[in-house]
Amino acid sequence: MMKCVIYLRLSKEDDLNHDESNSIKNQRELIHKYIRKDADLRKMEIVELADDGYSGKNMERPGMQELLKLIKDNKVGCIIVKDMSRFSRDYLETGKYLEQIFPFMGVRFIAINDNYDSRDYAGGIGEIDVAFKGILYDFYSEDLSEKIKSSFKIKKAQGQYIAALPPYGYVKDPKDRHKLIVDPEAAVIVKRIFREYLDGTSAYGIAQRLNEEGVETRSVYFERKFGFNCQGNREKALLWTSMSVIRVLDNENYIGTFVYHKYEQTEVASKKKRVLDPEKWGRIRKHHEALITEKDFAKVQRMRQNSKKQIKSAKEHCLAGKLRCGLCGHRMRHSWSGNPKYECVHTYLNKGSSHERNSVIDADVEKMVLSVLQREIEIQGEAEKLVAEKEKADQLKIEEAEKRMQAMQDSLEKLYADQMESFESYKAGITSRDVFMDQKASYEQMEAQLQENIEKQRKAVTDLEKKLEDDRNGIRISGDQIKVDRLTREMVLMLVDRITVWPGKRMEIKWNFKEK
Incomplete structure (x- = not known):
């Protein structure tokens, strides 16, 4: 039925x-x-x-x-x-x-x-x-x-604090959930971070000390105190990092200023936001008790400006996110400085631990992955299938992107047809001029938005085709054999699940493809 x-x-x-x-x-x-x-x-x-x-x-x-x-x-x-x-x-x-x-x-x-x-x-x-x-x-x-x-x-703007969680170092007033009061336990850590930075310790140095002493990170502290579950990278939430220290140093809440309206939606009903210039932020001074004096906060900001370096944008390494430390299971961070290498994030952020230093140079791990990948392909004898699967996956990505663009174009055609019907209805006397003009304005607004989205999608398709073509250049087919000349990001994402690294260049690879 x-x-x-x-x-x-x-x-x-x-x-x-x-x-x-x-x-x-x-x-x-x-x-x-x-x-x-x-x-x-x-x-x-x-x-x-x-x-x-x-x-x-x-x-x-x-x-x-x-x-x-x-x-x-x-x-x-x-x-x-x-x-x-x-x-x-x-x-x-x-x-x-x-x-x-x-x-x-x-x-x-x-x-x-x-x-x-x-x-x-x-x-x-x-x-x-x-x-x-x-x-x-x-x-x-x-x-x-x-x-x-x-x-x-x-x-x-009325001074009501309505976020789900308070800033680290404060709690919500039990008598008024829209007000902030000092949290003595976390406030000690906030004051310490500012004091050590003013004494000349770098953000990285402060993070190291906090980790060595076992001081809870903001995420772990909130989880214990408020029952808030750590989101995102759980391992990263367990360690203080240079960035988490910098977030404390840059937070105006600690001088008693309530800061709001930092972000603005890029368009109505969209979840995408952009950060506004600090001059446009809303501020209410002396909103709550300060943990740091305005004089010390201003000095920290001057020191931060002087210490900022011009960071060159580096292309993401092809194996980024795939390496884990065999000793502790933590991810391995990538560094482009000196000899580009991967290093266990645990020993990087907590050098006082008994954990043995564990790192590997880019060239060594790339060479190993290429060598083992070539051998696996030869052993499994599935070169043609592997290439076919990659080509199919690449083609599907392009087709999906083109489908989205076609759907937008179909919607635009439908919009044109609706506009014509609206005009014919007006000419036939079925709808009034005022109604028709309202409809016309609405249609034109939607048409402009669709045209913009179609152009964005067309560029996305072109960029995707170029990227996939670049990735294919890393693979050569000779007769019934496949030769992998170099690793590409796309290839790694498709074939490699995880690479576990131990001291002494011992490595273990878990592949995404199944053995026969």
């Missing part, structure tokens, strides 16, 4: 608006009331899927993903929602499903409050109405996003 899927969604934006009609309970009651009046729907198996607290700007929602899987498995006969915005607030995404996917899969779509039932439309003005409502939902969602950000900015 085909299923009638009731899809319900409530987002944080709905909480902001305090719109009771959008609650999951009210959506459910409205839809069930509608089903009871429709004989065809009453005969179907009713399935309910819900996403509570998810934005409608993308389809990455648990309930939505389950719904799409049911559609793919051809188990859905009808989808019913309160209105279009519950399904999606992305105009282009909604249009793709209503006009292409649902008709192809034979799925009926009903949006009750929009008076839309796909069974009643086979083209015409109904689709124009839906398209324009989609545009309104899209811009409404962006407007809400801006309102939420403005709300947070106002709270910060």
Whole structure:
């Protein structure tokens, strides 16, 4: 039996608006009331899927993903929602499903409050109405996003600290969670870092001392104190580094200044952010108790400026991230200075430990990997297969990039068609001039954004093709044999899982390909 899927969604934006009609309970009651009046729907198996607290700007929602899987498995006969915005607030995404996917899969779509039932439309003005409502939902969602950000900015400007975690050296006041008070345990470490730096110890030297004495890093301390789980590189979180010391030295919170609005979104509803110039940051002085005097902080900043060196941008080494120390399991950091080499990060940051020094020169590890790779290929006798797999993987990357570009171009063509229909509707007297002009402005804005995205994607495809061609230059095919002349980053990522290194140039390679 085909299923009638009731899809319900409530987002944080709905909480902001305090719109009771959008609650999951009210959506459910409205839809069930509608089903009871429709004989065809009453005969179907009713399935309910819900996403509570998810934005409608993308389809990455648990309930939505389950719904799409049911559609793919051809188990859905009808989808019913309160209105279009519950399904999606992305105009282009909604249009793709209503006009292409649902008709192809034979799925009926009903949006009750929009008076839309796909069974009643086979083209015409109904689709124009839906398209324009989609545009309104899209811009409404962006407007809400801006309102939420403005709300947070106002709270910060009022001096309310609303971040999940306090700065290292402080805790949130139990009496007012938006205020900061000194954390005596961590404040000692903050003051020590500033004092030692002012005494002439480098950031690297301070990190070494802290590691030698077993002082907890910020991540480990927060995990113990607040139950916060260390994110990202767990091993790196366990050790103080030059960068973690520098973050303390550059933090204005320690002179009692609350700093906010450091970042700005590159575009509305995007997760991408860019760092603003420090002059544009918001600041509230004497916001909380200082740990460092302004005089000492200013002196540290002058010392930091004087010690900064011009760091030449170095190309990422082909084996970066693949080497581990056989003695302790820590990753091995790469250094381009002197004889380029890999060194265990544990001994680099904690020279006082009993851990034996463990390092290997670039040329030695590259030579070894090339030699063993060549031997493995000859032993396994799968040269042609290996090359074919790489070519296939490379081609898939290019095809995926081209598909994304084609999808953008298709959306642009669809946008042009919608613009023409909107104009024809206006000329026929179906829509007023004011409505048409609003539609025209919206279409032009979306067209400009799509054109920009298409150009970015076209450049990305060209860059990818060039990179893959450069990578292929490291492999030669002679008869039925493959010769690897040099290692490339792409080759390493595809073939090498991990390289474990012990003192005395002893190494072990774990490959990504399986033995016969």
